[in-house]
Amino acid sequence: MLIDGVYHQAPALRHKEILAAMGRGVGVIGAASIGALRAAELAPYGMLGVGSVYAAYASGEINGDDEVAVGQAPDGEFGALTWPLVNLRHVLQMAVPAGVIDAERAARLLAALRAVYYPQRTWAAVRAVCRSQGEAEFVGWLTEQRERDRNFGDLKRADAIDAVRAALNGAAVTSESPTLPPGWETAYFRRWSNAAVRERVDGLELFTEDRVVYQQVFDPAFHDRWAAYLERLSLHPFDGGPGMALAERLVQACGGDLPADRVFRPVLDLRDERTVALLLAGETASDRQAVARYADARVRSCRSRPGFSVAAVRDEVARSFLLRVWRCPEREFDEEASARGLACGARAIQATKRLVPGFLEETKRKGVAGVR
Template sequence: MIHVFVGPTLSESEAVLTAPDVRVLPPARHGDLFDTAIGGGDTVVLIDGVYHQAPALRHKEILAVMGRGVEVIGAASIGALRAAELAPYGMFGVGSIYTAYASGEIDGDDEVAVGQAPDGEFGALTWPLVNLRHVLRLARSAGVLDGARAAGLFQALRAVYYPQRTWAAVRAVCRRRNETGFAGWLAEQREQDRHFGDLKRIDALAAVTAALDGTAAADRAAVEPPIWDTTYFRRWSNAFARTCVDGLELSTEDRLVYQQVFDPGFHERWATYLEHLSRHPADDGPVLPLAGRLARVTGGDLPETACSTPRSTCATSGRWRCC
């Protein structure tokens, strides 16, 4: 299965997104790669993602899903940015925007940022800098602009905050800089082809096509992704991994908290878990029975069931334990 995270860059009506093995998902955000429908042997095509209105997809989430045997391809938008950052760990980048990030030609997140429609349609309301730069290059090739005028116009457009860089704003900047000829030329090109200059769309289509025909897997260098298992990652996993219990979708975190509060046998399981950690320390520290480790720290007057996590504790049966 190919899971494509896409929003404003591609319309769902694109032919490549209607293939039987393609599952189209909204722009990626923190937690989306914990989806249990994404399994080993699948491919994730990361194109669009959110970051302004919600936490962005984190690097360790991508590393972890690759560690589970999922191929991850990035292109066009946040996918190109993440692919350039994680290429040494096995993420595969596609397209000219990815190449520009990987080579250092561009480095800002704002290069691919666009304002999105708030109604769930995820339509792009503004122009990203990568598309504007591409359009200006096309204008130079067509003899509409020379190098100096194109550079000045690009800097003026770049100064516009990305959620305000609409087509109307582009025309206003052109008028202010006496570049109405360029604005007219661009309007004419867009009338003939509504996708004119849309470099993000070109790269996104190439990425989905590469996933469908298998060329990404063939071209990707063999890299064994490391296992990224940190305290923070385990917390994310517990928060986003969900199981249906008696008809309710519950996170592992919610189920654990319920057990901690209401299960009378939880303190015994907690003590067993701490005993395991004490005898198998993750940091290559000393291997000790839990009672011995507690004796070194507290003098021996703290029972195993009174140990708590650093985040919170709760009072039960007159003593403190994990909550």
């Protein structure tokens, strides 16, 4: 069930994350806030929307994420400090039949409240805007209602409660099976999902992507592993297409004049256990320990250098690192990267920046040109 989530200072929940869950047969309910927005967007694919906010998004009555956005304290507390537009619209709609305000003035007041940036739309700001618009009576009425019931007009809260009830009643389980769009597992999705795959091995919690990249860089036999992976993928494609021997596929693609790694450059799916087992066939216990040390080195770099990130590693530093480890002439850099499944030199540089802080630490400590 998806109700609310953090955004602005962090990436909002991606559609692909929800599709990934539904693709595994998980029923997903959305309501109240970003849950309602995502449910309206993904309803054609099986996500179940609940509540008034969802209905407004689904009908097109509202369409912006600012409708449900609220400001929160920066210390980790999740209580709302501001009023979302959906709640303000709701209390104005209740005030009209109560004779507190007419429809025309309510629409004008809502427009004025919408003009206040959402993190600044506090209760004090709401009162100030209402008074500046000559709507003191509405402020008095709303204050009185809130004194009687602190949750008065909280449409998001009401929808969240309805969603919990729906989940307890098995609504997501009994809803129609998701109908995911063809090809939804794109290369972008695989890159995103790869970053989350991890496993506990030898008592170490390691990201699988770190382990694979380490082998691509340091394993001198990785050329053979990548060739074997391309052969297996050709015989058993991820997309369910017809299998074909790699040599035959090469002939069809380019007449067989180029090596397979220069023609086929698939995006790995590190959720696939057979793929991971094949690519890590040469991994040793000491390799895994090195991966853990390199991950720790990244953390230390981030802590000791404010603003540091892997992306901040200079391209020329990563390139020099790879040339030292591979011991290949610079003119063969692209070919070496391709043979190791890194597509080309430019992509190899980006992929291996994660290893640079750890490699430099070990090189400095041991005083050697390369470490395995």
